[in-house]
Amino acid sequence: MCFSATASFTAGTLLLGIGTLVLRAARRPNELAFAAIPLLFAIQQLVEGVVWLTFNFDAPLLNTLMTHVYSFFSHVLWPAYIPLAVYMLEPPGRRRRALIPVVAIGAAVSTYLLYMLVVYSVVSRPIGQHVEYDSPHFYAAAVMLLYLVSTTVSPLLSTHRMVKVFGALALLSFGAVYYFYTAWFISVWCFFAALLSSVIYFHFVLPQPRRSLTEVAS
Template sequence: MCFSATASFSAGAALLIIGTVTVRRARRRAELPFALIPVLFGIQQLIEGAIRLTFPDKAPLLNTVLTVIYSVFSHVLWPIYVPIAVLLLEPIPWRRRVLLAIAFVGGAVGLYLLYFIVSLPIVSQVQGGHIAYVSPHFYAAVVMLLYVLGTCVSMLFSSHSRVRLFGLAAFVAFVGAYVFYAVWLISVWCFFAAVLSVIVLLHFPRRPPTSQLRSPAV
């Protein structure tokens, strides 16, 4: 996270462990994309920890490469990936239609932001002791609203209570990060969302031991 490399590395390692458990608990292939969310957040946090170590001017080329990779996660992956992952979990037709529409919107936002990442690369800087990602195109009101629609609001249309809980928590975290950490919004919100992704584990209950699944002998 923007606060320290240690925080990012610690969160990343913990999320990789939690994500591994979550993936192991998934019962169907359609559940895997949602189960992988903590793993992806874990990788993203490890990348940001590495970015932190490139300051001040210790490895400018590595900083540029890692910033681009981190930005692909934060700007492109999440608005596309989240609604699709939620859609694959959803059994109710009308909710699936809504999620499909949001997935198209998220895809458009992700591709729009990808264009700017390529044409006007995002720069990471230390400001006030925290990492700020200079990304003016992200802060356009319409873009930000559609981004939140894909990353947070999409989960509120799920019929699964734990998925909705994650969506609500992520939305509150986004608003809080915007109000209190606007300059460092991207870094702070991604960190909070990463930590909150442990809620994904709650969606996948622990499987009972094999012995409990067997019928008692007559």
């Protein structure tokens, strides 16, 4: 993550283990996308570990490649993937229908940021104990707001308790990281979101409360 290669590799390795357990705990095909989130975060953290190593070993070509791979996760994958995964997990009802526009928003944000990544290259550089990703288009207020809606509000719309917890923690971490680490926001928030994704494990192992017909319809 933003602190060191060791921190990134440690977080990535930890999430590989958690992600494997979560995938094994998923019982139905519609659960697999949501269950894969910790594993995908693990890959992203391992990629950032390599980004750190490129600074230490002066490997500019590898740095460019890994920076763009990391940015694909942070900019393109998550705004489209998270609302879609939550939508697939949700039972039929008003909550599921309410997620449809959020899925569309996430897809639009993802498409826009993919285009911007192609047109404007992202540059990573070490600043003290942090990695700064020079991606100024990401900070447009409207894009940031829609990104936040797709990645944190979509879980909050779920009827599943631990999915809501994941969304709430992601939203709280967004505020804290943006306040304390604005210059390194992409790296730091992705790190904390990665660690917070471990709560997804509890969605699959804790008993699911029975829902009344009224709750399902809502």
